[in-house]
Amino acid sequence: EVQLVQSGGGLVQPGGSLRLSCAASGFTFSDYWMSWVRQAPGKGLEWVASIKQDGSDKNHVDSVKGRFTISRDNAKNSLYLQMNSLRAEDTAVYYCARSNAGYSWGQGTLVTVSS
Amino acid sequence: DIQMTQSPSSLSASVGDRVTITCRASQGISNYLAWFQQKPGKAPKSLISAASSLQSGVPSKFSGSGSGTDFTLTISSLQPEDFATYYCQQYYSFPLTFGGGTKVEIK
Numbered sequence: 001e002v003q004l005v006q007s008g009g010g011l012v013q014p015g016g017s018l019r020l021s022c023a024a025s026g027f028t029f030s031d032y033w034m035s036w037v038r039q040a041p042g043k044g045l046e047w048v049a050s051i052k053q054d055g056s057d058k059n060h061v062d063s064v065k066g067r068f069t070i071s072r073d074n075a076k077n078s079l080y081l082q083m084n085s086l087r088a089e090d091t092a093v094y095y096c097a098r099s100n101a102g103y104s105w106g107q108g109t110l111v112t113v114s115s
Numbered sequence: 116d117i118q119m120t121q122s123p124s125s126l127s128a129s130v131g132d133r134v135t136i137t138c139r140a141s142q143g144i145s146n147y148l149a150w151f152q153q154k155p156g157k158a159p160k161s162l163i164s165a166a167s168s169l170q171s172g173v174p175s176k177f178s179g180s181g182s183g184t185d186f187t188l189t190i191s192s193l194q195p196e197d198f199a200t201y202y203c204q205q206y207y208s209f210p211l212t213f214g215g216g217t218k219v220e221i222k
Contacts, residue, residue: 035211037159044202044213044214045151045204045213045216047204047210047211047212050209059209059210061210062210095159100211101147101149101161101204102164103170105158105159108158
């Protein structure tokens with residue numbers, strides 16, 4: 001069974017940092033692009049970042065470029081999102097997803113940026 | 116950036132109805148189109164990828180069609196568990212983009 005189990009998240013002050021993690025199992029992690037998608041309260045889905053199978057290619061939405069970094073560790077079957085200089089508008093539920101086509105999703109983790 | 120426009124943004128339907136949701140891309144995306152179902156407080160669930168390929172375990176009442184710029188998701192006979200919000204997403208090029216969603220409600 002494919003599983004994506006997320007950890008990290010929580011309440012952080014504006015300007016602060018957080019690291020989200022996503023542990024994968026049930027499939028060959030190194031065979032897939034992986035992505036992060038977020039959903040602000042009451043809003044639709046917004047793609048955040050994607051990373052190629054070997055980590056050699058990364059893409060981020062313009063609104064997070066220079067602040068967020070996607071990474072992966074294929075030896076640990078894990079995906080990460082390092083979030084720095086957080087802003088109130090980054091408040092959202094963050095999901096990890098298998099592939100750019102979203103074949104399967106993590107359970108989501110809430111990030112709240114507030115003083 | 117490729118804009119994805121979904122319509123309608125919401126609809127009311129009865130159990131047993133046939134429902135069609137459309138998604139239009141601002142430029143051609145071949146068949147790099149996915150559909151998701153999301154229920155309140157839950158993660159999205161993949162229904163269809165490559166415009167028309169049903170994901171494993173998804174019932175055949177869901178179907179997708181289209182290529183290029185115009186796509187549709189059809190639910191052949193709406194059941195109580197199908198009331199949810201549906202999203203399309205293009206994965207033809209970065210930035211990946213989603214439609215605004217279609218909320219399917221009970222009439």
